[in-house]
Amino acid sequence: MLIGSIAELFFWFVWEFLLSFILYTTGAIVLRLITFGRVRKPLYFPSLFSNEKQLAKNDFFSAYVSGFFFYLILLALAIWLG
Template sequence: MVAGFVTELFIWFFWELLLSFVLYTTGAVVLAVFSFGRIQKPLYWPAVFHHEKRLAKNDFYSVYLSGFFFYLILFALIVWL
């Protein structure tokens, strides 16, 4: 029971602090690059990012998902090659 709790806590910590920040930042950069600068989303420091994430709007999740799909496509390309 304690091992399950510790594992769940570690996974949550890893997801919240590392992956969500990396996916959002990657999504913002990917959108800016592929739209040739027409779509610009703010890049946040990690401390500010968690505050903005709590105030999340639909716009936040679109950037987040674009970062996720970028890494998904990159992984698929690596597997294919």
């Protein structure tokens, strides 16, 4: 029981600080490149990212999803070519 709680806490920590920042940043860059600069999501430093994410929760969703699908397509391409 204790090990499960520690594992869940560790997963939450990794997701909240590393993966969400990476997915958002990648998604913001992909959106900017695909739309030729029309959609401009702000890029944040890791120290400011957590605070800004809590202030504008709905604004972050499209960048998250774009970043997730970018890495999903990249993984599928690597599997298909490999």
